[in-house]
Amino acid sequence: FxxxxxxxxxxxxxxxxxxxxxxxxxxxxxxxxxxxxxxxxxxxxxxxxxxxxxxxxxxxxxxxxxxxxxxxxxxxxxxxxxxxxxxxxxxxxxxxxxxxxxxxxxxxxxxxxxxxxxxxxxxxxxxxxxxxxxxxxxxxxxxxxxxxxxxxxxxxxANFLPSTQHFYLFVPSIGISWSQAKTAAETSTYYGLKGYLATILSADEAKLIGEQASGTGWIGGSDAETEGVWKWVTGPEAGTVFWNGAANGSTPNFAFWNTGEPNNQDNEDYAHITQPGVGIKGSWNDLSNTGAGGGDYQPKGYVVEFGGMPGESPxxxxxxxxxxxPVATPGPNPSAICDSGSFVLTATATPGAT
Missing domain, CATH: 2.60.40 (Immunoglobulin-like)
Known part of the structure; x- marks a missing residue:
């Protein structure tokens, strides 16, 4: 590590x-x-x-x-x-x-x-x-x-996301397997917070971990237990199903698979953030435990998340x-009136705006 x-x-x-x-x-x-x-x-x-x-x-x-x-x-x-x-x-x-x-x-x-x-x-x-x-x-x-x-x-x-109050860190490690990455993540700490392979529950998290990270790598999703039933198997979300089926499946909450993924090619049971330049930026693909020996599907590292474990304080x-x-969004246009004189324009702010 x-x-x-x-x-x-x-x-x-x-x-x-x-x-x-x-x-x-x-x-x-x-x-x-x-x-x-x-x-x-x-x-x-x-x-x-x-x-x-x-x-x-x-x-x-x-x-x-x-x-x-x-x-x-x-x-x-x-x-x-x-x-x-x-x-x-x-x-x-x-x-x-x-x-x-x-x-x-x-x-x-x-x-x-x-x-x-x-x-x-x-x-x-x-x-x-x-x-x-x-x-x-x-x-x-x-x-x-x-x-x-x-x-x-x-x-x-480590990157901090206010909406989760968690911290995220990409750790480079060429060729590391998913199981090795899981162990390494779980033995790391950050100011006392226990680490785990990242679990991605929202678009905000997906963008920060995928598009805005310094590298791409393993995350904490797997369908090794039951083929086609993808779960988060790390951190406080362990056991949570986030995808059912193959590439044409569905999510009960949030998922961000690349186009045509997951495809289970060569018995691929572990989630990985896709290499830049391969499909949708920051999206996910499934790989075997070791991934490829080189190229776009060789693991380049892993993403550790810190925060949310039982007993931890933020x-x-x-x-x-x-x-x-702020953006001004006009309502439906009133009927046109051609006349002289003055007029009154009324604007109503949406909640939280001025």
Missing amino acids: NQSYANKTIKTLNRNVIAIKNDTLKSNKKNTSKVNFDVTPPRIIASGDQFYCPQNTINIVTSIQIFHDPLELGTKAGYIQISSGYSSLDKLELANLAAHPTIKTSWDPVAGKLTIENSAGGDIPYSDLEFAIKDVVFSNSSSTASGTRTFSITIGQ LEIAASTKITI
């Missing part, structure tokens, strides 16, 4: 810890020869639900606070992602650059994710990160942009805000 960079982002919380391999996030304690100090993970609180006019810029937060343990003054990086509603014409960037001489940023247009780091290397102080996030702005270059965008602000590199290392692009 090749540890992901997300584990490294927390290493400042684990200085002088004798860490268990592949589980550097399990302990949040600093050890000294005299006293053990518990190091509390940071907590982020942000606000800023706003309306946005296309082709302008807008700050993603109206306020933000990062509360942290006094023993830990910084972190490897901060991450802001458009986790819902993302469009390829969207962009996040740091404004007022002169006010942030020690900060560097990088924009990933595939993931819709902005990374904020210390330009000199090393940890970025929480105070600098908080100050920088206040100057991060959103823009969309299209005059016809519409919908809602949700911004996830987090300390760890992490507060992430916060979210959103913008809404």
Whole structure:
């Protein structure tokens, strides 16, 4: 199991810890020869639900606070992602650059994710990160942009989805089998949350895990128990049926199979996110436990989900805000009247709009 960079982002919380391999996030304690100090993970609180006019810029937060343990003054990086509603014409960037001489940023247009780091290397102080996030702005270059965008602000590199309060991480591992990936996912933790192969219950999750991930790989679906009855077999959704039948089957809740899938070619019993360029982006296909030995159907890794397991409390290392692009939708046209004089135009806002 090749540890992901997300584990490294927390290493400042684990200085002088004798860490268990592949589980550097399990302990949040600093050890000294005299006293053990518990190091509390940071907590982020942000606000800023706003309306946005296309082709302008807008700050993603109206306020933000990062509360942290006094023993830990910084972190490897901060991450802001458009986790819902993302469009390829969207962009996040740091404004007022002169006010942030020690900060560097990088924009990933595939993931819709902005990374904020210390330009000199090393940890970025929480105070600098908080100050920088206040100057991060959103823009969309299209005059016809519409919908809602949700911004996830987090300390760890795992993607955060506000609608589930879960974290998602792609772990690259060329040629790993489904059973090996399942074991690896279940032995990993993230700030104390237990991992499992991802279960995808909504279009929001499918887009974040499929289209906006850094890679594609195994997820927690299988019909190995009963052919044609696809279940989530990992995490808190274990045992939940999400598809009945072959490619022409149906879902009782949510599924996102690629065209012509699942086809059970060569006894394929395990769900995998399709390689980019093969059919519908971010969709699923079925593979055997080992997949192909090369090419588009060779496993490239797996997606771990963190959150929702029994007894776990939600992490507060992430916060979210959103913008809404208001759209005026005219009602049915009234009968035309040709006359002089004044007229009154009445508009009624839908709930939540102004």
